[in-house]
Amino acid sequence: MMARRLVIAGICLAVLIAAVAILFDQLAVKPAPSAQTTSSSSPSPGSTVPGSTASAGTTSQGAEVPGSGSSPSDASASGGTENGGDGGSSPSAGQPLEVLPPVTATPTGLPAPTAPAPLITGALPEPGTAAGEMVDGWPAGILTLPAGSTIGSTSVSTSGNTLQVAADGIIDKPRAEVLGSFRDSLVSHGFWSEDAPAAEGSSAARFVRGTDTVTVSVSTTGTGSSRFQLLGSLHTAAD
Numbered sequence: 001m002m003a004r005r006l007v008i009a010g011i012c013l014a015v016l017i018a019a020v021a022i023l024f025d026q027l028a029v030k031p032a033p034s035a036q037t038t039s040s041s042s043p044s045p046g047s048t049v050p051g052s053t054a055s056a057g058t059t060s061q062g063a064e065v066p067g068s069g070s071s072p073s074d075a076s077a078s079g080g081t082e083n084g085g086d087g088g089s090s091p092s093a094g095q096p097l098e099v100l101p102p103v104t105a106t107p108t109g110l111p112a113p114t115a116p117a118p119l120i121t122g123a124l125p126e127p128g129t130a131a132g133e134m135v136d137g138w139p140a141g142i143l144t145l146p147a148g149s150t151i152g153s154t155s156v157s158t159s160g161n162t163l164q165v166a167a168d169g170i171i172d173k174p175r176a177e178v179l180g181s182f183r184d185s186l187v188s189h190g191f192w193s194e195d196a197p198a199a200e201g202s203s204a205a206r207f208v209r210g211t212d213t214v215t216v217s218v219s220t221t222g223t224g225s226s227r228f229q230l231l232g233s234l235h236t237a238a239d
Contacts (some may be wrong), residue, residue: 164233170221
């Protein structure tokens, strides 16, 4: 009776051991990854995974890398198809490029300034010189000497349609006041003024109106008076 119980207990123990072994075997087997997981985890075409290198011979745009061994026509076709082109829109080698015609419009800008009307009209005077007074033919309506001047000499001469004038004198006024008197007179006739080169101890100004010019220089005498010298060229409409 005891021996029978021992046999039954041994059989039960063997069955239990076998069942436990089968259970451990099933737990040890790992399930294979599904196709959906593999597909979602793989990098999309054209993207670059950090640490990976581009495929040999091509870039991400499908263009050929020099030395890849593929022909230029293949690279061009694949690149055009991948970027949405129809593969036949590129100009052929013999087709000339379109060139824009040259600009023929005349440039516009400010009009050239017109010359002012001449201050002297009619016939020019005869050349002449006078000491201590105004010479005949002096354009007194245009060139006025400062009031209080002691005239040294005046002269007029002609060259073509140009009247050349010269004058010198002494006046008991400062140099700046003498130049200011000439400036006020000439500016009223349309002249504009600018400083002119002068010797040491002297002052000079140049007055311009179109082609007309007048230059005045003023120096200080030993008695403190001012000595002025005037040279001018005035143009007329006469030939």
